[in-house]
Amino acid sequence: MRNKYVLIYQEMVQKIEKETFKANEFLPSENELAEQYQTSRETIRKALNLLAQNGYIQKIRGKGSTVIERNKFDFPVSGLVSFKELADKMGEKPITAVHQCAKVSANDFIQKQLKLKDNQEVWEIIRTRSFSEQRIILDKDYLITKTVPYISKDIAETSIYNYLENELGLIISFAKKEIIVEEPTAEDRELLDLEGFHNIVVIKNYVYLDDATLFQYTESRHRPDKFRFVDFARREH
Amino acid sequence: MRNKYVLIYQEMVQKIEKETFKANEFLPSENELAEQYQTSRETIRKALNLLAQNGYIQKIRGKGSTVIERNKFDFPVSGLVSFKELADKMGEKPITAVHQCAKVSANDFIQKQLKLKDNQEVWEIIRTRSFSEQRIILDKDYLITKTVPYISKDIAETSIYNYLENELGLIISFAKKEIIVEEPTAEDRELLDLEGFHNIVVIKNYVYLDDATLFQYTESRHRPDKFRFVDFARREH
DNA sequence: GAGTGGTCTAGACCACTCA
DNA sequence: GAGTGGTCTAGACCACTCA
Numbered sequence: 001m002r003n004k005y006v007l008i009y010q011e012m013v014q015k016i017e018k019e020t021f022k023a024n025e026f027l028p029s030e031n032e033l034a035e036q037y038q039t040s041r042e043t044i045r046k047a048l049n050l051l052a053q054n055g056y057i058q059k060i061r062g063k064g065s066t067v068i069e070r071n072k073f074d075f076p077v078s079g080l081v082s083f084k085e086l087a088d089k090m091g092e093k094p095i096t097a098v099h100q101c102a103k104v105s106a107n108d109f110i111q112k113q114l115k116l117k118d119n120q121e122v123w124e125i126i127r128t129r130s131f132s133e134q135r136i137i138l139d140k141d142y143l144i145t146k147t148v149p150y151i152s153k154d155i156a157e158t159s160i161y162n163y164l165e166n167e168l169g170l171i172i173s174f175a176k177k178e179i180i181v182e183e184p185t186a187e188d189r190e191l192l193d194l195e196g197f198h199n200i201v202v203i204k205n206y207v208y209l210d211d212a213t214l215f216q217y218t219e220s221r222h223r224p225d226k227f228r229f230v231d232f233a234r235r236e237h
Numbered sequence: 238m239r240n241k242y243v244l245i246y247q248e249m250v251q252k253i254e255k256e257t258f259k260a261n262e263f264l265p266s267e268n269e270l271a272e273q274y275q276t277s278r279e280t281i282r283k284a285l286n287l288l289a290q291n292g293y294i295q296k297i298r299g300k301g302s303t304v305i306e307r308n309k310f311d312f313p314v315s316g317l318v319s320f321k322e323l324a325d326k327m328g329e330k331p332i333t334a335v336h337q338c339a340k341v342s343a344n345d346f347i348q349k350q351l352k353l354k355d356n357q358e359v360w361e362i363i364r365t366r367s368f369s370e371q372r373i374i375l376d377k378d379y380l381i382t383k384t385v386p387y388i389s390k391d392i393a394e395t396s397i398y399n400y401l402e403n404e405l406g407l408i409i410s411f412a413k414k415e416i417i418v419e420e421p422t423a424e425d426r427e428l429l430d431l432e433g434f435h436n437i438v439v440i441k442n443y444v445y446l447d448d449a450t451l452f453q454y455t456e457s458r459h460r461p462d463k464f465r466f467v468d469f470a471r472r473e474h
Numbered sequence: 475g476a477g478t479g480g481t482c483t484a485g486a487c488c489a490c491t492c493a
Numbered sequence: 494g495a496g497t498g499g500t501c502t503a504g505a506c507c508a509c510t511c512a
Contacts, residue, residue, distance in 0.1 A: 003499080004501075042503090043501060058449035061479050174472060176292075180465050197436075199435070201418060225418070230416075279482070280483080299490035479509080490499100493494095
């Protein structure tokens with residue numbers, strides 16, 4: 001049984017997406033919601049805070065909470081998004097080709113990224129993603145073998161995240177992301193259909209578990225014309 | 238007088254940055270903190286949740302809250318960051334040149350971005366940012382005149398955000414951001430030192446006030462070699 | 475002045491960790 | 494079994510909005 005405030009949050013997300021609660025209209029007041037859900041106001045407020053954080057509503061003091069107009073296609077909830085989730089939203093089904101899926105000794109660069117003490121073994125997974133017969137994205141994943149003792153080409157072909165979370169029971173907690181633009185490497189030129197593009201957008205991702213241990217480093221290398229990153233951010237005051 | 242939980246949050250941020258609380262060590266427990274700050278546990282928890290959200294700590298059930306190792310230079314707190322804040326963190330002082338600062342009639346594109354009904358007037362501000370004598374960034378800002386009745390070249394040269402928040406008293410609440418890569422326009426070629434680069438990284442920003450009204454659309458156009466975006470994101474479960 | 479959201483409290487019960 | 498964080502409650506007081 002999930003938490004009450006998460007259930008209320010999810011139910012309200014549904015209602016916003018189905019437009020039971022419409023954009024620019026006000027939600028019922030916190031007191032009314034507390035009454036409806038037979039719970040305390042603080043619990044309602046936890047649900048509403050989740051909605052606000054994720055860009056569904058804007059709370060206005062003295063007035064109420066209004067539903068933020070959102071183009072679901074343009075602005076998915078931001079945060080950590082795996083490639084598969086992203087592709088679902090893009091509509092078109094990508095084809096994944098696995099070029100490498102093996103335990104290798106970490107080179108200096110990977111050692112540094114994953115803060116390894118010595119040249120431990122890591123899983124190296126190299127994949128390309130194709131849309132309409134064009135190889136657009138090169139994904140390079142490095143996973144610590146202590147946390148992920150085994151992984152197969154089959155898994156790499158579907159979803160690594162699904163395997164990590166549902167099969168291994170790992171709880172992914174947060175990630176640090178960096179986006180930069182680089183010159184294509186020889187590997188990029190070989191594995192991607194660059195079509196004359198002179199740059200590659202590189203998304204570096206450092207992924208952490210719920211005990212704050214770093215266990216994965218990922219580089220997602222995109223052809224620039226197909227790259228798009230969207231984000232919803234609240235300003236701190 | 239600010240809120241108790243914000244004060245506690247700020248004090249703890251200080252302690253983490255000054256390494257009174259060191260990376261990978263545990264904070265005092267919530268009960269201890271409640272005792273120390275003479276407050277209730279729920280108030281302490283609000284402060285700790287802010288710390289967790291902003292990537293300072295990781296809470297581990299049954300054990301406590303550990304300080305996340307963070308390279309402050311590499312990973313500033315993510316979210317909405319104005320150019321001036323960003324430049325402060327980069328160390329080098331940029332030079333801003335204002336090319337345009339005028340009320341103009343909104344063209345079709347701007348009307349669409351700002352969801353205007355007709356061709357209202359908007360403030361158009363076009364600026365370049367130089368580092369080491371190189372014009373690296375082209376900023377194009379469009380502000381709704383109803384919200385921002387007046388703005389000057391002087392303001393555009395320093396910080397628009399400072400003016401909006403401290404002079405006009407506007408409360409900026411959230412923004413939707415989109416990052417894509419484009420071919421340089423004629424304007425990019427004219428106003429930036431492209432040095433042969435074939436692409437421009439474009440950050441589109443839709444900025445909203447605390448009453449959920451959209452009042453500003455910004456395009457920040459970066460030379461790709463100097464572009465860098467970092468983010469801290471928690472995964473939703 | 476009635477209604478709204480924002481903060482804070484003191485206490486309860488729970489699941490989890492670790493010796 | 495002692496200590497940890499996670500959730501939930503019922504109530505208080507406050508600042509703000511709006512008629």
